[in-house]
Amino acid sequence: AQSVTQPDIHITVSEGASLELRCNYSYGATPYLFWYVQSPGQGLQLLLKYFSGDTLVQGIKGFEAEFKRSQSSFNLRKPSVHWSDAAEYFCAVAPSYNFNKFYFGSGTKLNVKP
Amino acid sequence: DAMVIQNPRYQVTQFGKPVTLSCSQTLNHNVMYWYQQKSSQAPKLLFHYYDKDFNNEADTPDNFQSRRPNTSFCFLDIRSPGLGDAAMYLCATSSPLGLRTDTQYFGPGTRLTVL
Numbered sequence: 001a002q003s004v005t006q007p008d009i010h011i012t013v014s015e016g017a018s019l020e021l022r023c024n025y026s027y028g029a030t031p032y033l034f035w036y037v038q039s040p041g042q043g044l045q046l047l048l049k050y051f052s053g054d055t056l057v058q059g060i061k062g063f064e065a066e067f068k069r070s071q072s073s074f075n076l077r078k079p080s081v082h083w084s085d086a087a088e089y090f091c092a093v094a095p096s097y098n099f100n101k102f103y104f105g106s107g108t109k110l111n112v113k114p
Numbered sequence: 115d116a117m118v119i120q121n122p123r124y125q126v127t128q129f130g131k132p133v134t135l136s137c138s139q140t141l142n143h144n145v146m147y148w149y150q151q152k153s154s155q156a157p158k159l160l161f162h163y164y165d166k167d168f169n170n171e172a173d174t175p176d177n178f179q180s181r182r183p184n185t186s187f188c189f190l191d192i193r194s195p196g197l198g199d200a201a202m203y204l205c206a207t208s209s210p211l212g213l214r215t216d217t218q219y220f221g222p223g224t225r226l227t228v229l
Contacts, residue, residue: 032215043118043204043220044157090156099145099210100169102218104156 002027004093006105013081014113021076021108023091033074034092034102035065044090050074051096061085086112117141118221120205126227127195135190135224137205146188147218148180149204157204163188192226200228 003026013019025031032051036044048059055067065076074091091105119138127133137146144165149157161170163182177199179191192199202225206218 034217036220041202041223041225043120043222044206046217046219049217094215096215097213099208099213099215100147100159100162100164101215102159106156107154109154 002031002093002095002101002103004091004103004105006089006091006108008108009106010109010111012111012113015083016080019076019078019081019085019110021089021091021110023074023076023105025072025074025091025093025103027072027093027095029095030069032094032096033065033067034094035059035063035074035076036090036092037061037087038090038107039087047076047089081110081112083112083114086110118205118207118219120203120221120224122224123222124225124227126229127192128229129197130194133192133195133226135192135203135205135226137188137190137221138186139205139207139219139221140186141207141209141219142185143207143209143219144185145208145210146182147206147208148178148188148190149206150199151202151204151223153201160190195226195228197228200226202226 005024034049035047088107121136147162148160151157160174181189202223205221208216208218210216
């Protein structure tokens with residue numbers, strides 16, 4: 001069965017520091033991969049996605065993610081965090097052939113220290 | 115600019131009193147989804163519409179129903195809300211080609227409180 005693991009429930013970083021949020025998945029084939037961000041009381045906003053091709057994906061707000069097949073990972077990175085990045089981040093995995101099966105991780109809450 | 119719109123943003127209802135949440139979209143996507151998200155949890159899919167075809171998740175309680183009168187609108191009806199139904203309800207849309215997965219676009223959510 002497919003599953004998504006975000007090992008870090010909470011992360012705190014200082015403003016201006018770099019950030020890496022981890023996402024590991026369990027899936028038999030190459031999945032479609034997504035990162036969403038959710039600000040308090042808001043819906044999910046797509047940051048970036050990977051379907052195929054270049055394994056380093058650029059997204060909005062200065063985020064990027066790298067698909068590593070050998071590690072079954074799709075970690076999210078940002079070189080310099082801004083206070084406005086404080087939010088909850090969800091990794092999602094979906095099979096390429098089943099449009100209604102999005103498997104979400106349990107989320108990572110990011111706090112940003114001034 | 116809003117693409118997936120949910121109304122109201124906040125809804126308070128009483129235990130057992132039916133409530134309807136609304137979702138509309140300007141993307142002309144053929145699939146619309148309803149998710150339930152409880153505090154500090156991942157969204158949980160309740161059901162989806164592929165055009166007019168309704169698809170219920172196996173573990174969605176019968177208390178939850180949905181209607182899609184046209185492409186743009188989809189409603190979530192909770193027939194007899196219980197305290198455990200208090201949650202954020204998220205609407206999403208996508209435009210898959212056949213069964214092929216595509217990005218889901220989410221609305222801002224409706225926060226439901228049950229008194």
